[in-house]
Amino acid sequence: MKITQDIIEHIADLARLNLSEAEKEKLTIEMANIVAYVDKLNELDTTDVPPTSHVKPVHNIFREDIAGKSYDRDKILANAPSHEEGCFKVPKVVE
Amino acid sequence: MKLNELTAHELGALLRDKKVSAVEITKSVLDRIDSVENKIDSYLTVCGEQALKKAEGVQVRLDKGDVKSPLAGIPMAIKDNMCTEGIKTTCASKMLHNFIPPYNATAVSKLYDSDTILLGKLNMDEFAMGGSTENSHFKQTKNPWDIERVPGGSSGGSAASVASDETIFALGSDTGGSIRQPASFCGIVGMKPTYGTVSRFGLVAFASSLDQIGPLTKDVTDCALVLNAITGYDPMDTTSSNVDYPDYTKALVNDIKGMKIGIPSEYIGEGINPEVREIILKAVDTLKALGAQCEEFSLPVTEYAIPAYYLIACAEASSNLARYDGIKYGYRAEKYNDLLDLYRQTRSEGFGAEVKRRIMLGTYALSSGYYDAYYKKALQVRTLIKNGFDKAFEKYDLIVGPTAPTTAYRIGEKANNPLEMYLGDIYTVSVNIAGLPGLVIPCGFDSGNLPVGLQFIGKAFDESTLLRVGYTFEQNTEYHKKKPVI
Numbered sequence: 001m002k003i004t005q006d007i008i009e010h011i012a013d014l015a016r017l018n019l020s021e022a023e024k025e026k027l028t029i030e031m032a033n034i035v036a037y038v039d040k041l042n043e044l045d046t047t048d049v050p051p052t053s054h055v056k057p058v059h060n061i062f063r064e065d066i067a068g069k070s071y072d073r074d075k076i077l078a079n080a081p082s083h084e085e086g087c088f089k090v091p092k093v094v095e
Numbered sequence: 096m097k098l099n100e101l102t103a104h105e106l107g108a109l110l111r112d113k114k115v116s117a118v119e120i121t122k123s124v125l126d127r128i129d130s131v132e133n134k135i136d137s138y139l140t141v142c143g144e145q146a147l148k149k150a151e152g153v154q155v156r157l158d159k160g161d162v163k164s165p166l167a168g169i170p171m172a173i174k175d176n177m178c179t180e181g182i183k184t185t186c187a188s189k190m191l192h193n194f195i196p197p198y199n200a201t202a203v204s205k206l207y208d209s210d211t212i213l214l215g216k217l218n219m220d221e222f223a224m225g226g227s228t229e230n231s232h233f234k235q236t237k238n239p240w241d242i243e244r245v246p247g248g249s250s251g252g253s254a255a256s257v258a259s260d261e262t263i264f265a266l267g268s269d270t271g272g273s274i275r276q277p278a279s280f281c282g283i284v285g286m287k288p289t290y291g292t293v294s295r296f297g298l299v300a301f302a303s304s305l306d307q308i309g310p311l312t313k314d315v316t317d318c319a320l321v322l323n324a325i326t327g328y329d330p331m332d333t334t335s336s337n338v339d340y341p342d343y344t345k346a347l348v349n350d351i352k353g354m355k356i357g358i359p360s361e362y363i364g365e366g367i368n369p370e371v372r373e374i375i376l377k378a379v380d381t382l383k384a385l386g387a388q389c390e391e392f393s394l395p396v397t398e399y400a401i402p403a404y405y406l407i408a409c410a411e412a413s414s415n416l417a418r419y420d421g422i423k424y425g426y427r428a429e430k431y432n433d434l435l436d437l438y439r440q441t442r443s444e445g446f447g448a449e450v451k452r453r454i455m456l457g458t459y460a461l462s463s464g465y466y467d468a469y470y471k472k473a474l475q476v477r478t479l480i481k482n483g484f485d486k487a488f489e490k491y492d493l494i495v496g497p498t499a500p501t502t503a504y505r506i507g508e509k510a511n512n513p514l515e516m517y518l519g520d521i522y523t524v525s526v527n528i529a530g531l532p533g534l535v536i537p538c539g540f541d542s543g544n545l546p547v548g549l550q551f552i553g554k555a556f557d558e559s560t561l562l563r564v565g566y567t568f569e570q571n572t573e574y575h576k577k578k579p580v581i
Contacts, residue, residue: 004176007459008279008455010462011458012461013382013456014458014462015413015443015448015455015458016417016420016435016438016439016442016453017439017443017451018436018439018440018442018443019443020127021504023451024276027451027452027455030282030452030513030514031452031456032460032513033445033518034359034405034456034514035456037119037400037514038117038405038406038469038473039402040398040399040402041402041403041406041473041476042400042472043276043399044362044399044476044479046472046475046476046479048398048476048477050475050478051325051471051474051475051477051478052475052477052478052481053304053473053474053556054194054334055290055304055336055481055528055529055530056290056291056530058333058334061333063330071197071198072197074331075197076197077320078195079193079194079195079197079421079423079424080422080423080424081424081426081427082427084399088422088423090433090434090437091431091433091437092309092433093434
């Protein structure tokens with residue numbers, strides 16, 4: 001698959017990145033090189049090979065529903081770029 | 096010899112014999128930081144006062160005989176992607192430049208419980224993405240053996256601080272070689288333990304199915320001591336293994352007679368620097384002379400490990416790094432139009448070039464229409480790589496080979512060619528893909544006096560065999576005793 005500037009713009013949109021024109025141009029070339037390289041995987045026949053998403057196949061690790069230690073709200077909010085009355089503050093979302 | 100130049104086990108013996116105090120040791124290391132840090136740049140944060148205060152407290156308890164851990168009173172430093180309560184944890188990124196965690200990573204808590212003394216936080220490639228520490232937003236760490244060269248990465252600050260005696264030991268993290276390659280470049284010992292043996296709770300996530308915390312130390316004995324302190328089941332990490340963990344110091348036995356060791360032909364063939372190859376083969380001869388049975392074998396699909404690794408790691412990274420939105424913590428852009436634009440501007444200004452590149456590649460690999468061709472294909476290749484190791488371990492107790500195709504390269508030499516940089520990970524990424532343990536120890540120096548690291552790869556949960564072979568090699572050679580002149 002050829003990497004075009006249109007694809008780069010679409011991927012940047014999915015990744016929530018604003019790219020400058022210079023970044024777009026550079027990434028188009030770099031991504032094209034990298035994708036051409038990873039296309040090497042197509043040399044391998046993987047028909048009937050099951051995928052391994054994780055070397056340790058664990059599913060649904062549950063714990064007892066017991067209240068544990070929580071964190072101090074002020075300490076958590078101290079890291080927020082903006083907060084008010086104990087809440088994270090964001091730009092207006094609904095009109 | 097100065098105190099800061101000693102190993103943790105040597106200092107531990109001096110402390111137990113009351114020949115030195117924890118305060119003297121800590122001062123000695125802080126003095127060293129004062130005198131060489133301007134050349135090496137391995138730290139992002141130094142907590143000198145806190146360290147001295149902690150040392151005083153530990154010494155009082157040592158005097159009372161109230162301390163159990165052999166690491167009590169030993170100063171150490173932590174890669175800046177592990178959360179330290181009340182101490183800035185930046186991941187060497189503008190995105191987290193002001194982040195102060197409200198909790199400790201489990202590995203950090205365990206070191207605190209062992210009464211070790213935190214000196215500070217260490218430089219790294221931004222979000223652990225890179226192999227040279229050139230991707231740090233804040234500074235370039237230099238290789239103590241030649242300050243015009245990279246220390247390796249991503250745990251470059253960890254390796255450089257240990258090699259320059261600016262700490263007694265350090266913790267790093269390894270997603271595709273990030274402990275082992277800098278250990279090789281800086282001439283020290285580094286271990287990536289089996290996936291699941293060290294809790295990832297509080298380790299800022301890069302690629303969750305590959306990330307693992309491990310020690311960087313001055314010798315193999317210290318590696319075993321630190322492993323004893325940081326391994327273990329943790330309910331806060333759902334992938335943490337609930338198994339019986341051995342006492343790793345029991346593996347420090349100077350005997351490898353009859354041990355079966357395989358050398359992958361693919362690791363010493365095309366692509367490796369001839370001088371590095373020669374040093375590795377000489378190290379294999381040393382293992383043979385010590386009684387091990389070494390032979391070459393073919394480890395199939397080696398050449399496909401890097402493409403598979405970059406697809407898997409970037410896919411996971413693109414998902415993990417979605418959390419950086421400028422709302423809850425870290426950097427927020429100053430100018431934006433609305434909520435969506437706040438996310439976009441924050442991420443565009445907060446992430447560096449390599450992080451953006453990997454988020455883009457990962458997003459592409461996971462996006463509609465490409466998922467089967469890239470991400471799923473990479474996971475199938477992962478199965479083949481894992482099968483290759485399983486088969487090898489039917490025949491061999493462990494695998495030995497190089498850590499990286501070259502010794503440390505010059506700062507800037509590969510900075511403009513991301514793909515070339517990725518190819519340097521050829522001998523390390525498979526170990527993460529298969530979740531295995533890998534140990535690197537110094538095994539020689541090239542003609543430029545740059546260290547070369549020998550890599551041992553073991554069966555899952557068999558760190559002990561790696562330590563035993565590493566210890567035997569170390570006891571019969573002198574490479575680990577050589578220090579850089581800074």
